[in-house]
Structure formats: structure tokens, C-alpha cells
Amino acid sequence: GQQLNQSPQSMFIQEGEDVSMNCTSSSIFNTWLWYKQDPGEGPVLLIALYKAGELTSNGRLTAQFGITRKDSFLNISASIPSDVGIYFCAGPMEYGNKLVFGAGTILRVKS
């Protein structure tokens, strides 16, 4: 079945550093979604990517849809303490209204 491999599993970085995380798959995806989940809250959509090669920014966040359609990355520049949380990538299953999720990247930021 379709699976997403997300890495790294966790990161502990210094405030102000840049962060990079990625998702890969052996299957082709036509959409890549990046969500952030704060402790005790639901996932919030950060960036949605709909075209291969697409590079989209949302403030300090930048995400790219790989040209092979089998990967995507999310970068966070100049991290701040409120960036702490779990970041999930997700993509739609080939049929039906369902998403496949990566296992998540736990981000911790040292002030």
C-alpha cells in the first residue's frame, strides 16, 4: 500500500537555526500536505502542494513538491520557540477521500 517515510523522527535545535524535514514514498502522490500539531490541539494545515516542482512559502516556512512526485520537503527558517510541535506530511490515497500520513517529526527548540 501507499506509505510515507518521514524524517527525521525528531529534532532538537537552537532558536534561530533553520530546520529541514522531508517525506518520501515509493508511490507517486498528486498532492502533498504539511500539517503542524501543537500539544493538545488538532493538526493545522501549513502548506498544500498540488503540482510537481511547486515551491510554496508561508511566512518562514517553505515547502516543495518533488519533481518525481515521490517526495516533498519542508523548511523552517530562523526557528522560534513557538515552532515547537509535531509536523506531519500527508498525501491522498489513489482512490477515495483518504489521506496517508507520515509518522511525524517532533521539533523542539532551545531558547
Place this chain on the structure above:
Amino acid sequence: DAMVIQNPRYQVTQFGKPVTLSCSQTLNHNVMYWYQQKSSQAPKLLFHYYDKDFNNEADTPDNFQSRRPNTSFCFLDIRSPGLGDAAMYLCATSRDEERPTTDTQYFGPGTRLTVL
């Protein structure tokens, strides 16, 4: 603002005592989902409604039921909660139009369920 709302945010129930969680949306989306999420794991889909059409996941226990009386509301009923059902329950919506728009899901803030 258009949004997905879940009530209550925190629910405590006793082992075996039925509980109902609710979700409402002002997005006018025709697809609604219920997920279960355990600590630091990805959300796990329980079932979803495409309009009034109910779609159960093969591995969702019979203990979990759902109702969708209208477009805006969806309920999750846990008939006899066990200790293993303690989790965050997330509601999400999407609008079924042409792909890729239909693939984007919007989540509510979740209900944290504790089973004593």
C-alpha cells in the same frame, strides 16, 4: 471565520459508560472524517461520511459508531469505552470537488478522551 469545532475539548468517562463526541463545521464541506490519535502517533482514520454515505474502515472496532444528521454536524459514539480507547479524537472535513482540492482536509482542535 469558517471552521471545524469539536465539543467537548476534554471528556472523562468511566469504563463501559457510553460517550458521544460532537463535531460541527461552518465550511459547508460534504465530507467529514473521524480520526483516533494516540500519543505522538499519526492520526488513524476510523470512518468518514461522503454526504450521508457512511464509509467504515475495515479495522475500526464495532464499539465505534457515527451519525451525521445533517451537513454541519457529525457525532462519534463509543458504546462501551475501554481503557485502550483513551486517545485524542479528531474531526476533519474536506470538500469533494475536482482533485486536488478534494484531498485537502481541515481538522478540528480535537477531544481528549480519558477512560477511568
